[in-house]
Amino acid sequence: MSLVTNEDARAAREILGQLGPRGPVRTPLLPAPDADRNAPLLLKPESLQPTGAFKIRGALHATAVLDERTRARGIVAYSSGNHARAVAHAGKVFGIPATVVVPHTAPAAKVAAARALGAEIVPVEVSERESRAGEIAERRGARLIPPFDDATVVAGQATVGLEIAEDIDALGLSEVTVLVPVSGGGLISGVAAGLAGCRARVRLVGVEPELAADTRESFYAGERRHWSVAARTSTRADGLTAQPSEFTFAHIRELVDDIRTVSEDEIGEAVGFLAESCRLVAEPSGAVTTAAHRHRTWESGTTPTVAVVSGGNIDRAALLSSLAD
């Protein structure tokens, strides 16, 4: 299986760059103040993308590389979360129809965000999401954009890694630990590809909720281990409940140094810390890396750590409750 390369990442950045102001934001690395530990913490706030998450990179890239005739027929996604919003956004940017197949159980706010961007919403039973999305795409000749199991999507997410590599090198850091949330593995696979050209010595570590630690188990087993949907969806990090595909797991096995876990309380505390001390609104899924830095002892000692804050789409009630804790 051929993995996404650093060259693929650079090509994706070139293509996304051509979108100008309609493309993803080039996010900075922010030094976190008051980090508890000796090692400096640098945040990569993908929460500041126009759709509130890194997913915009992969969705825009997968759409941009289509030939014009295919693209004109539209794009389709199955997702109840940040990928749905990203695909809806890509439809708007390119002026093409976007269809989002969502389970009846999807959070109303996230569905509303996709609808507000002009996407057609198709509600279905949870078990029918993928098949219905596939049918719709086939019938219309439209492009189905999977949330992570796709080389063009991963290459788009890889631009996160390129930017981190650039900033690490500009800061003159010789060694760094990079923490990335893991769900389906599209982000960490891309970040691995993007970091490949970095001059610094990089230790790449995935972070999962303890309650959805299937990838950690798979990583140590050396093969994919399945957790039931019920087992995976009890975490408050509602964006981290997918499992890697063969494609993304191949990247993880090959390129990731370790996978660590954080507790639900640690995630909640990190949401509060990010808001109060770093002025960033993060969703629980985006805060797991900060939680890992704050609550775990890393062998890396005083090595600077980069935490990818993957998204910030948290509703007011959940944010209030994390702040009130």
Added chain:
Amino acid sequence: MSLVTNEDARAAREILGQLGPRGPVRTPLLPAPDADRNAPLLLKPESLQPTGAFKIRGALHATAVLDERTRARGIVAYSSGNHARAVAHAGKVFGIPATVVVPHTAPAAKVAAARALGAEIVPVEVSERESRAGEIAERRGARLIPPFDDATVVAGQATVGLEIAEDIDALGLSEVTVLVPVSGGGLISGVAAGLAGCRARVRLVGVEPELAADTRESFYAGERRHWSVAARTSTRADGLTAQPSEFTFAHIRELVDDIRTVSEDEIGEAVGFLAESCRLVAEPSGAVTTAAHRHRTWESGTTPTVAVVSGGNIDRAALLSSLAD
């Protein structure tokens, strides 16, 4: 009186750039999603600076330009807010003593932040702030860094304007309105200088709380009008209660196109909007520009607007109350 120029701004950027990772963050322009109006809103999030506000730029620049012997004797500030924290930060960055003279009435959290950065805290009566700070500086041969009435401080803040100009031009915008919070006028004076080299046609507008609209009154009178401390300090925007000096007012009269005001409710609503829709924690003073965009009709029609979000140092209780509204 000689005003701060675009050349001064460029020189300040050069000097701050030499600080590398110890310098200010180069903040991006973030497109605000769900902005209510037809005109796109771009946010300049100075809330993401390591000290949570733009003040770090002026304090670091004023310290960096000192000759080494003077600098070694230390720096002194009188402030109860973001400038105090910025001067404390500058002391830490340069490894020199920083002294902050604070009124007894200063918020405990802001004083604690300055102390945590290693500054010496000198509590005094409100009326004695300036005189005590002056005495301390004179006795030690240290540099008193005023919050705004100083060309090196304004030149540091001017780097905000340079970055906006660069990003506006990179986006290919031909016309833009830039909204800047006004208190002592150091930020807007600097932004005016920084924007001077911009290719786009720029309309520069200051924003004040209705409850502290001394600068608007002065602007229309063509001369500085004094409001009593009691009159100015009733706003929730606790960082916008100072008044321009002769020096900053000269910039405002010469370079600013208008000054507008927002109500307390509008400010509170904007804090909630920034957190929920833009994933940014802003303090009320930093949110006035977003409030102006959301609640006022600008003659600029559909012209893109840049809102400088000047700071994000809001305590948990105040943030909770804005979110709960």
